[in-house]
Amino acid sequence: MPELAVRTEFDYSSEIYKDAYSRINAIVIEGEQEAYSNYLQMAELLPEDKEDLVRLAKMENRHKKGFQACGNNLKVSPDMPYAQEFFAGLHGNFQQAFSEGKVVTCLLIQALIIEAFAIAAYNIYIPVADDFARKITEGVVKDEYTHLNYGEEWLKANFATAKEELEQANKENLPLVWKMLNQVQGDARVLGMEKEALVEDFMISYGEALSNIGFSTREIMRMSSYGLAG
Ligand code: Y39
Numbered sequence: 708m709p710e711l712a713v714r715t716e717f718d719y720s721s722e723i724y725k726d727a728y729s730r731i732n733a734i735v736i737e738g739e740q741e742a743y744s745n746y747l748q749m750a751e752l753l754p755e756d757k758e759d760l761v762r763l764a765k766m767e768n769r770h771k772k773g774f775q776a777c778g779n780n781l782k783v784s785p786d787m788p789y790a791q792e793f794f795a796g797l798h799g800n801f802q803q804a805f806s807e808g809k810v811v812t813c814l815l816i817q818a819l820i821i822e823a824f825a826i827a828a829y830n831i832y833i834p835v836a837d838d839f840a841r842k843i844t845e846g847v848v849k850d851e852y853t854h855l856n857y858g859e860e861w862l863k864a865n866f867a868t869a870k871e872e873l874e875q876a877n878k879e880n881l882p883l884v885w886k887m888l889n890q891v892q893g894d895a896r897v898l899g900m901e902k903e904a905l906v907e908d909f910m911i912s913y914g915e916a917l918s919n920i921g922f923s924t925r926e927i928m929r930m931s932s933y934g935l936a937g
């Protein structure tokens with residue numbers, strides 16, 4: 708576990724804080740926007756779960772509005788082109804999988820990887836956030852556990868047929884997450900979020916999800932460190 712947070716004071720109105728926030732806030736807004744559209748697309752692939760998936764999509768849209776309010780509150784304008792570029796790899800892979808009807812890959816990318824990334828980022832952000840953003844983020848992170856749980860339950864119920872595709876999709880997508888974490892670590896640190904804490908929290912959520920789905924400890928170790936070194 709990370710050491711108990713020594714609550715550092717942040718000057719939320721300093722230029723250095725606002726500059727870093729313009730990128731991290733954009734990443735979160737773009738992520739929520741893409742999550743919204745990813746759940747709507749998954750609803751097309753899984754008509755039997757359509758109602759549930761549309762409900763999850765709507766939650767993502769609310770998250771997006773919440774985080775836009777956080778940026779406004781700090782008088783920061785989010786750098787959306789930067790954020791679109793940040794998500795381009797995962798976005799492209801999701802769209803490719805969707806076009807091929809590969810629902811297992813879509814679920815792995817959005818409902819496991821991106822949700823575990825969101826849970827890590829929001830958990831680590833909450834103790835260092837301004838009061839306004841903290842309240843918003845506390846509400847959001849509860850929803851993200853619901854989303855992760857949806858992916859877990861579906862993949863657990865279909866584990867036998869999904870296993871191979873999950874391993875392949877993990878191989879293709881987890882390295883992108885480590886790259887994204889490296890790319891964002893400087894800005895994250897300005898906000899008081901350490902990369903080591905983000906990696907740790909991600910590993911916990913993702914590893915627990917893989918375990919609940921049916922992977923063995925050995926498989927989880929192999930899968931969750933894939934691409935971590937390079
Ligand atoms: O399911 C969701 O709501 C996920 C879209 C949101 C992704 C958030 C991604 C956060 C990464 C931020 C990295 C900051 C350190």
Ligand code: FE
Binds near residue numbers: 742851
């Ligand atoms: Fe969300």
Ligand code: FE
Binds near residue numbers: 767821
């Ligand atoms: Fe989400």
Ligand code: FE
Binds near residue numbers: 742767825850851
């Ligand atoms: Fe989510």
